Amino acid sequence: MQSILEGFAAAFRLIVTLNPELWRIILLSLEVSGTALMLATIFGLPVGACLAMRRVPLRGLVISLLNTGMGLPPVAAGLFLYLFLSRSGPLGFMGLLYTPTAMIIAQCLLAFPIVASLSQAAIANVDPVIRQAAITLGATPIQESLAVVKEARYSIMAGVMAGLGRVMAEVGAIIIVGGNIAGYTRVMTTTIALETDKGNFELAIALGIILLTISFSITVGLRFFQRLGRTGTSAN
Amino acid sequence: MGLELKILNVFKAYNGNPILRDCSFAFAQGCTYVLQGPNGSGKSTLLRALALLEQPDSGRVEYRDGGQILAADLELRRRITLVLPRTGIFNTTVFKNVAYGLKIRGITRAEIEARANDALLAVGLGHKKWQRALELSSGETKRLGIARAMVINPEVFMLDEPTANIDPANTAIIEGIILKLKQKRQATILMITHDPAQAQRLGDDLLFMQDGKIIPA
Numbered sequence: 001m002q003s004i005l006e007g008f009a010a011a012f013r014l015i016v017t018l019n020p021e022l023w024r025i026i027l028l029s030l031e032v033s034g035t036a037l038m039l040a041t042i043f044g045l046p047v048g049a050c051l052a053m054r055r056v057p058l059r060g061l062v063i064s065l066l067n068t069g070m071g072l073p074p075v076a077a078g079l080f081l082y083l084f085l086s087r088s089g090p091l092g093f094m095g096l097l098y099t100p101t102a103m104i105i106a107q108c109l110l111a112f113p114i115v116a117s118l119s120q121a122a123i124a125n126v127d128p129v130i131r132q133a134a135i136t137l138g139a140t141p142i143q144e145s146l147a148v149v150k151e152a153r154y155s156i157m158a159g160v161m162a163g164l165g166r167v168m169a170e171v172g173a174i175i176i177v178g179g180n181i182a183g184y185t186r187v188m189t190t191t192i193a194l195e196t197d198k199g200n201f202e203l204a205i206a207l208g209i210i211l212l213t214i215s216f217s218i219t220v221g222l223r224f225f226q227r228l229g230r231t232g233t234s235a236n
Numbered sequence: 237m238g239l240e241l242k243i244l245n246v247f248k249a250y251n252g253n254p255i256l257r258d259c260s261f262a263f264a265q266g267c268t269y270v271l272q273g274p275n276g277s278g279k280s281t282l283l284r285a286l287a288l289l290e291q292p293d294s295g296r297v298e299y300r301d302g303g304q305i306l307a308a309d310l311e312l313r314r315r316i317t318l319v320l321p322r323t324g325i326f327n328t329t330v331f332k333n334v335a336y337g338l339k340i341r342g343i344t345r346a347e348i349e350a351r352a353n354d355a356l357l358a359v360g361l362g363h364k365k366w367q368r369a370l371e372l373s374s375g376e377t378k379r380l381g382i383a384r385a386m387v388i389n390p391e392v393f394m395l396d397e398p399t400a401n402i403d404p405a406n407t408a409i410i411e412g413i414i415l416k417l418k419q420k421r422q423a424t425i426l427m428i429t430h431d432p433a434q435a436q437r438l439g440d441d442l443l444f445m446q447d448g449k450i451i452p453a
């Protein structure tokens with residue numbers, strides 16, 4: 001009990017004194033996950049939109065694959081990416097293994113199915129009358145699609161938040177392709193795993209507290225966007 | 237001149253059930269038509285075909301300008317409009333709903349502002365400009381739908397049951413809006429109602445839907 005309390009006290013000291021190592025780790029986490037999420041959104045949203053609104057061959061199969069991808073174990077994603085990026089792998093010549101770039105790719109692979117799949121569902125859920133209204137008001141086909149996507153924007157944001165929640169929390173993929181190198185590829189989750197293993201609880205607890213705070217903020221954000229969705233009187 | 241509208245021998249079936257059956261009619265430019273008929277007789281189907289939202293199975297919907305038949309393209313679609321029975325309000329402010337049709341036409345901000353304000357005042361929603369549109373009541377929602385359509389100055393203005401489920405006071409307001417549009421005589425107005433007295437009050441010509449055809453009263 002005593003040691004737990006001491007651990008927490010030391011952890012708080014690290015946080016309030018703005019310990020540089022702690023901050024470097026936090027910033028790298030945000031940078032890696034933020035970039036991964038941005039890329040996942042840039043690719044995932046158009047894919048979701050097309051699946052929801054266009055005639056796409058094998059549409060059902062693609063949606064099923066994306067839904068499966070939502071539950072892809074991070075360790076498995078990390079393993080496959082490792083095989084591609086390792087020196088003997090097909091992309092080994094790029095020298096990306098054990099770099100933040102590899103971590104970004106890994107997390108992007110994890111977030112992409114979530115963003116694409118939840119965007120697809122969000123856009124497919126938009127009342128068809130919205131599309132018709134846009135047409136009657138003189139929309140071109142592109143403007144018509146944009147009106148539908150715009151109508152789904154809060155649900156799409158909720159999907160993006162869910163993607164962020166997933167990548168911020170995962171450890172399996174980045175530890176494999178990032179290698180957890182101090183000062184270079186060490187992020188919050190991998191540091192917690194390593195330091196706990198070594199019995200260095202202060203840094204682990206400090207990062208744990210911060211990670212929880214971030215997760216909580218993401219959840220709050222998610223609820224916020226869900227609520228901004230289509231609620232109002234039933235009049236339409 | 238202006239836009240002239242005609243339908244010729246239009247057939248439309250859903251799942252093998254014929255709804256419009258050899259439906260023909262010529263609408264005089266600038267007139268106000270009120271269409272009545274039993275539930276399921278095909279009134280909304282007809283308006284969707286006239287608004288170019290749906291293709292007839294056979295027959296033609298013909299728009300002419302100066303005798304010239306117009307192609308059913310974007311340019312033509314932007315000269316006509318239909319206020320749907322379920323309005324299809326966008327999840328944004330009242331103002332942005334009204335501005336939509338102008339924005340997609342690439343009209344300048346200043347002009348959008350001026351015209352949207354006019355339209356909102358005309359339907360008595362000026363004070364709700366910045367309110368979330370989804371929080372309006374049914375009557376206000378119907379009026380917003382009309383404002384959103386009239387702001388684009390359509391030459392053929394179609395309204396599918398603009399006063400269904402609306403209280404007498406709001407019905408009077410909406411009828412007033414339609415009467416004003418009618419007096420301007422710039423648009424051909426075509427509306428559906430189930431209220432014979434309202435049809436009398438608003439229509440130059442009363443039409444009935446019967447056996448998939450338009451029958452003058």
Ligand SMILES: Nc1ncnc2c1ncn2[C@@H]1O[C@H](COP(=O)(O)OP(=O)(O)OP(=O)(O)O)[C@@H](O)[C@H]1O
Binds near residue numbers: 251273278282445
């Ligand atoms: N998209 C559709 N798919 C299948 N059936 C349809 C569709 N639209 C209309 N119908 C059918 O066509 C018939 C006519 O419908 P429509 O909505 O035109 O009638 P209406 O005269 O407007 O009736 P109401 O007074 O109830 O509004 C109905 O029997 C309806 O079930």
Ligand SMILES: [Mg+2]
Binds near residue numbers: 396
């Ligand atoms: Mg109808």
